[in-house]
Amino acid sequence: xxxxxxxxxxxxxxxxxxxxxxxxxxxxxxxxxxxxxxxxxxxxxxxxxxxxxxxxxxxxxxxxxxxxxxxxxxxxxxxxxxxxxxxxxxxxxxxxxxxxxxxxxxxxxxxxxxxxxxxxxxxxxxxxxxxxxxxxxxxxxxxxxxxxxxxxxxxxxx
Numbered sequence: 112x113x114x115x116x117x118x119x120x121x122x123x124x125x126x127x128x129x130x131x132x133x134x135x136x137x138x139x140x141x142x143x144x145x146x147x148x149x150x151x152x153x154x155x156x157x158x159x160x161x162x163x164x165x166x167x168x169x170x171x172x173x174x175x176x177x178x179x180x181x182x183x184x185x186x187x188x189x190x191x192x193x194x195x196x197x198x199x200x201x202x203x204x205x206x207x208x209x210x211x212x213x214x215x216x217x218x219x220x221x222x223x224x225x226x227x228x229x230x231x232x233x234x235x236x237x238x239x240x241x242x243x244x245x246x247x248x249x250x251x252x253x254x255x256x257x258x259x260x261x262x263x264x265x266x267x268x269x
Contacts, residue, residue: 113162113164118161119161123151126146142203145200149196149197150263160253194234196230203223208220219266219269236248236251
């Protein structure tokens with residue numbers, strides 16, 4: 112297993128722990144549900160990076176073939192799951208913005224805004240990469256996705 116699989120699992124576990132800590136299961140909060148669904152779509156797409164890393168690092172040919180076939184099945188829906196993640200995260204942000212108001216003194220809201228903006232950039236670059244592929248857009252999409260995942264981690268920690 113690649114380290115990114117463990118990172119994704121840890122990020123998902125941290126998010127679920129934060130949700131359960133906020134009494135989500137006894138007091139339903141739509142905004143947290145939308146954020147979790149958006150995170151699931153984001154992590155589904157980010158797991159493809161973990162698969163590619165495993166393919167590159169593995170010496171076992173059968174493992175490479177297995178992960179390549181799994182990743183090939185996810186390619187047609189990759190851009191749509193990323194767009195769906197953006198829609199869910201934007202709904203999450205709008206509900207929280209209306210509930211808590213935007214304030215530069217609230218680190219959670221600012222970090223969420225920055226992470227949401229990074230997700231928007233990743234989706235736009237991904238669609239541009241799909242329509243007009245270049246190597247520069249490929250790397251820009253990858254590195255902006257890495258930055259976005261770490262910004263999401265910071266947002267969840269706060």
